[in-house]
Amino acid sequence: MATTKRELFIQDELGDEHVVVPFKYAITSYGADYDVRGIVHRIKDEDIYVPRFQRGYVWNYHQASRFIETLLLGLPVPGIFLAREAETNRLLVVDGQQRLKTLLFFYEGVFGPNERAFSLVDVQEQFEGLSYKKLDQQDRRRLDDSILHATVIKQDVPSEDDSSIYHVFERLNTGGTRLQPQEIRACIYHGEFNEALDDLNKTKSWRSIFGAVNKRMRDKELILRYFALLYHSNSYKRPMVEFLNRYMGANRHLQKQQFGQLRTDFVEVIDIVFESVGKRAFKPERAFNAAVFDSVMVGISRRLSNGRISKITDVGSKYRELIKDADFQEVCSTSTSQEDRLEKRLKIATRYFHEVD
DSSP states (O other), X not given: OOOOOOOOOXXXXXXXXXXXXXXXXXXXXXXXXXXXXXXXXXXXXXXEEOOOOTTOOOOOHHHHHHHHHXXXXXXXXXXXXXXXXXXXXXXXXXXXXXXXHHHHHHHHTEETTTTEEOOOOSSOTTTTTOOTTTSOHHHHHHHHHOEEEEEEEEEEESOSOOXXXXXXXXXXXXXXXXXXXXXXXXXXXXXXXXXXXXXXXXXXHHHHHHOSOOTTSHHHHHHHHHHHHHHHXXXXXXXXXXXXXXXXXXXXXXXXXXXXXXXXXXXXXXXXXXXXXXXXXXXSSSSEEHHHHHHHHHHXXXXXXXXXXXXXXXXXXXXXXXXXXXXXXXHXXXXXXXHHHHHXXXXXXXXXXXXXX
16 A cells, blocks of 8 residues: 655744844845847846746646747736846846746747647647747747846845845745745755755755655755854844844855864764654654754754763763753743743753763
8 A cells, every 4th residue: 555755744833923024124126128038048148047946837838828928919927026146146036937937948949847849839829839939030029029027126235145035035926835934045045055955954864853855945944943053043033034044145155164064063963863862853742843953953062062972872861851851841832933942942952961971
């Protein structure tokens, strides 16, 4: 009998959805009109960068054909949002990737999701069955010269990150399956750190504890959270989502912690946890508890900063004592993103693991 994999339930009562973003932005924005032929060339050259994220391209063949038909008929289409990246001057697609990828597929003659030849279907008779190359010259010119309006944004203040792009992305991408925070971060903060998180997410002991790779990147977000709290817990301020945004943006190209350090810190600790506790680690009840995870991981890391652990079995003993501690249970159950409660649980975990030989 066939079995199905269940998604791991993660207990993570942050309450961040009710927290107002704690600062204002200064953003420059302007309108730009691109002809379709020019925008396709810019996408091919990656001057306009369509980010890769979990949801990917979701239009079906009929929807894509209808969009091309709309342009061929000379009808207006919705505009797109782009964000200019300060360090590369490239334009990141914040909203509009379905339209832009459809244009790219049609000009290249291949419908990307299934690699079939891209010929229009369920459209007006004069366009039915035609590919870009088979359009008559007049129709091809009309498509080439069609205008796609773009709103281009650039964050001026604060200058040290692109966190405003995160919020624009989040608010515009609300239809269908809503993107999770780490999916958006993977788009906005693409770079060496994001690649490092991908690599570390494959760690054998981590996969044994967490289970199957999470389609919405919650497992990667937990690793990010561990690093952010390990290195910068003293500057933590809620909401947690903003704290993680700032850290991932600041270390986007491994400026703060290099990959060797990240790998050593994460792999050593998660291997110790798996060896001493096993697959039930971070699950004081049935669910995976994110607050227990970050507290235990940071607590063991701080112990390792004082030297090698010689008695791995002692880690398991201290872990079992810790999760039975009434104070620890209380600060890991509700409102776990509040500054005082987060600080308290990290201190408790640090105290328990400090006693390990």
